[in-house]
Amino acid sequence: MSRQVNVDVSSEVAASSPASEEIAGWVEAALDAGKVHASRDVEVAVAVVAGETIRDLNRRYRHRDRPTNVLSFPADRVAGMPDGGALFLGDIVLCAEVVAAEADAAGRPVNSHWAHLCVHGALHLGGYDHIRADEAERMEALETQVLGTFGISDPYAAIDA
Secondary structure, three states, rough: OOEEEEEEEEEEEOOOOOOOHHHHHHHHHHHHHHHOOOOEEEEEEEEEHHHHHHHHHHHHHOOOOOOOOEEEEEEEOOOOOOOOOOOOEEEEEHHHHHHHHHHHHHHHHHHHHHHHHHHHHHHHHHHOOOOOHHHHHHHHHHHHHHHHOOOOOOOOOOOOO
């Protein structure tokens, strides 16, 4: 029996974003590639929000008073909880406005940028980070590998002008 990955996607904006199934596929692929709790059923919540919402979250939790593309909030583990059932990994919050603007500025397909940020956010929930250079290298390589399985080019490669 293989594990189940449940991704609950919600949106507070009417802006164009990928289908919930696409978002869930990118998140699941990242968790699988990162071997994040590979033997457990897991759950992730993904919210697509407006610029003001993510700005507020960024200000409250990262002390940066500006909108950002993606935030990940890993769930706290509760000591003494039984081991059965799905493990909630946390929340990924994406800002539709920022995702679209960044894709446009970089000359990348917007859907590819959505995929990249979903993968990036999911890996953060799995404990991956990019604070140190070696961590960043490892995380970026994994992101590139996952995106490649969807036919998406390396988001860190320079775009030929």
